[in-house]
Structure formats: C-alpha cells, structure tokens
Amino acid sequence: MQRVLVEAVMATDIGSLRIMTTHLEYYSQQQREIQIGAIRNLHRDACSMSQRKFLKEEQGGTFEVSPRPAEALLCGDFNFPATAREHAKILAPFDDNSTPGFHDAWPVIHPGTPHAPTVGIHSVDFVDQPECFDFVFITEGLVSRLSNIGIDAETEASDHQPVWIEFK
Template sequence: MRLLTWNIQWGRGADGRVDLARTVAAIRAAGEVDVICLQEVACNFPGLAGGAREAEPAYLAAAFPGYEAVFAAGMDVPDGEGGRARFGNLLLSRLAVGQVFRHLLPAPADPAFPAMQRVCVEAVVSARRGPLRVLTTHLEYYSQRQRRAQVEALRALHAEAAGQAAAPAAGKESNPAFAARPRPASAVLCGDFNFEPDSAEHRLMQAPIGAGVPAWCDAWRVAAPGAPHAPSVGLHGADWPDRAYCCDFFFVTTDLAPRMRALQVLSETAASDHQPVVLELDD
C-alpha cells in the first residue's frame, strides 16, 4: 500500500508558474499510489500568485480516474463576484472509501500573526487487512500557539476515534443514519505540519495519549532510525524558504509501525515549493 502527501502550492512551482499538468505529471512519476493527499488546493480563489482561479479539485479528480475525490475547504469565502472561493486539502483514493470526516481545526486568537482557517480531511479506506483511517492536514505556519492547539485537536480526534472503535455506539434499525460503520483506531496522518523534527510540536504529536489509544509515531524514524530527516522544502530555489528542512511528515499509529516498508522524499521535482513524500506499508 503506497500513500503520497504533497503541499502543491495550488500548482505553483519553484519558478513561480502555476501548471497543474506539471503537478499531475509529478504525482504520476511517483509510481502506483493508492491514496494521494494534497494540501493547498484552490478552487476559484482570486489573488493567488500565478493563479487564474482554477477549479483545482475538479481538475485533479479528472486527472486520476478510478480515484474517489474528497475535498475539504478550510477557507470558504466570497470570491467578490457572487461566487465562492475555497482553499484546502484534497484526498484521492483508489481504495474504497467509507466514512469521510472534515474537521475544522482550532485557531485561538493570536493577533500578532497572520492566520487562515485550517482543516483536516479524514477518510476510512478499505485496505487488504481491513479498514484504515487516512488523515491529511496543513497546520498554521506563523502562530505557534495556533499550531500547538491544532496538534492537540488532532490528538483529541484520534483519541475519540480509538474510543469509538473500542466501544461502538448502539445502532438504530429504523434509521440508517445511525448504522454502525468502521472507524478504526489504526491510522495514517500526513501533510504539511509547519513544524520541524526537533520542535516541541513534533514531540507533542508523538506523546502518549491515553490507555487503549495507539500513539502516533513519526514514520521517518521508523523507516530510518537515527538518520536526519530528508528536507521536504528549500531544495529548488523557490521564493520560500531560505534553507532546506523537513516540515512534511507521515505519522502512523504504533500498531502500524511493524508494517512500514519505506518512506521517501521525492526530491527531484520543482513543481512546488514542497516535495512529495511517499509512504509504503504492507497492506
């Protein structure tokens, strides 16, 4: 089972050009992928550098036939012309998709910094060994206070899901909306976390959560213990950042760690200011 995460910067490459065909080509060059998780996906959003208000969720869904598309907008605002402008995360899965959740993340007031509403997409997919939750998100860049609150929220959502998996709610035969549906504790969480491997937020993400809740672990440290994280930004001369480092991660629940095969940052493409990251699991 292969999963890819990538902050595509609305298709804007290190050269400043928005070229979604180039974005698609880079994803295809990664080889066969079961779940594609993309951040900074825009729809009719005016003012994005190099952009022309592309309908990116529809374009990307059409580029990958056979994949089910799940889009969640963190930003959903008027476009100034009577329509809506949306900006968020897109999950594409060629594995069957069960329940889907769109979680808005907290943003406690921190007026000294710019901020935007952040979101996490969660989908339950059908892997060979059973259902698996896949979550993708993009945390706040400027405000550490908000970023920490968002890490806490992700931990709380995971604890909630693990609790439901251990003690499912009673059904109600007369109403299918109450039917029991899989939402397992086993999960993969990925995206642009806007923190670094030696940060307090990185440590918090992996801290124990509670009895019966499998903790998150950094998949890089499972795949390459002791090795420094390969950089996921700062490689191709984009106008941001001014150095190379890692802020794009896969986290897996501890029960999935023995199924880890490989984790790779795809450093060749300059189709974004971030690099794609691919995780391989025994399915």
C-alpha cells in the first residue's frame, strides 16, 4: 500500500504552524525507517527554508512561495509502539544546530505514564492487546505551549482511536 505524508501550514493563535500527518507502513520495519528518514529530511528542508528571504519574483502571482515555519506538529498512525526503535529515530536530535528536533507530546503532559492505547481497545484482528501506534510529535518551541493531550477511547469510527492536543 502506498503511504503518504500531507503537510499544511496553518495560521493559529500561537503563530504559523506546519502540520504534518502520515500513515507509515505496517508490515515492514525497514520501510518505516526509510519513511522516517524521508520525514526527517522534509522537516530539515522546511526548517532551512524558514530562514530564507524570498525574492521579489516569488511574492504574489503564479509562482508565489509560501513560507514554511520551523515549528511543526507531526501526527498520525505510525504503526509501531512507543518502545520501538522507530520511535527513537523520530526523536533523535538533528546533526545541525538549526533544525529543531521532535518531542513526543504524550510524556510532556503525562510524564512517567505509558502512552494510552490507540489501537486494540475495540475488536481488531491485527494486535493481540491494546497498544499505542498513534502519536503527536511537536518541535521544541511548542513544548512549553502544550497544555493537554488525550485519546478518545469511546469512538469506534476507526480501528484506531483519535489523539487530540491543546495548546495555550
């Protein structure tokens, strides 16, 4: 199955924010790690572009370039648990000083508490027990703005439970 990442820049009460959502490969850890590498490269590129001054020709008209802020939120179905090495790869620091790393939003609000399960709460045939496969990762500048994160455990609209966050 083809997998994608969708990126949108939103004007929010806390400033411009790059929001990315994805659904990583389920069956192949190797493929997930390649996808994580691509996500990290995309994030690095966007952070680099956030410092760029746009040319006059890039402002207005058909070829207008939209700014991509460094502050970002990455969410979705990652198809691995919080203990997986793929999780650590997302959180790994970048090798430059200009790319803000990602933080898992759950332990920011719930330190020392395991992630709430997002899959297997309701009957599914692909996990033996409830597990967390759905995460929200935020950049450093958003950590102090995060005020809450939770799971909607009631809905059965999907085989995964939605994760929600709030910023102050």
